[in-house]
Amino acid sequence: MAALTPLTVAIGSADARTDIANPIAQSSEIPAALPVDPAGLIQLIGSAARYSKPALQTVARFVVPGDQWDSFNEIITHESNWQVFAINPTSGAYGLAQALPAHKMFSEGPDWMFNPLTQIRWAYRYMVARYGSPNAAWDFWQAHNWY
Numbered sequence: 768m769a770a771l772t773p774l775t776v777a778i779g780s781a782d783a784r785t786d787i788a789n790p791i792a793q794s795s796e797i798p799a800a801l802p803v804d805p806a807g808l809i810q811l812i813g814s815a816a817r818y819s820k821p822a823l824q825t826v827a828r829f830v831v832p833g834d835q836w837d838s839f840n841e842i843i844t845h846e847s848n849w850q851v852f853a854i855n856p857t858s859g860a861y862g863l864a865q866a867l868p869a870h871k872m873f874s875e876g877p878d879w880m881f882n883p884l885t886q887i888r889w890a891y892r893y894m895v896a897r898y899g900s901p902n903a904a905w906d907f908w909q910a911h912n913w914y
Contacts, residue, residue: 818883820849823863827887831901838905842914843890851883864890 824840831839846865847853854861861869862879863886872879875889891901898904898914908914 818851823849823851823883823887826884827891830884830887830891835901839891839894839901841905842894842901842908845908846914851881851886862886864893866890866893 827839827843828836843849843863846860847863849863851863852861853863853865855865855867858867859869860867862872863883866872866886866889870879872886872889875892876882876885879885879889894901894904894914898907904914
């Protein structure tokens with residue numbers, strides 16, 4: 768198999784794609800660009816395993832910095848157990864990160880309802896924007912049982 772390189776798209780510019788070696792710097796800052804399809808993994812995973820927890824976690828590792836991974840994983844596991852189509856019947860929260868209202872994930876892409884990568888990217892950016900990092904979001908989650 769040929770070497771795979773993640774593609775990125777600059778935020779606010781759906782056509783500005785470039786190859787990069789490290790899609791996300793090892794920091795908690797909101798990056799200027801996030802992977803569109805890290806290493807083509809969504810296509811490589813295949814339809815049968817496409818939305819399995821291990822497959823989604825593999826994709827998410829291309830978006831979330833290593834020092835933030837454990838916290839990100841804990842939040843998504845607690846919120847949806849990595850179920851892309853998870854819906855809270857009481858609140859209407861939706862997706863991997865249980866966005867409320869669900870449609871705010873549209874800010875990351877029009878395919879937010881069914882594309883796990885869009886949901887992962889949105890979740891990471893949300894945690895950084897609201898709490899400073901997934902680690903800080905997990906600290907909040909543990910104290911309040913929500914984030």
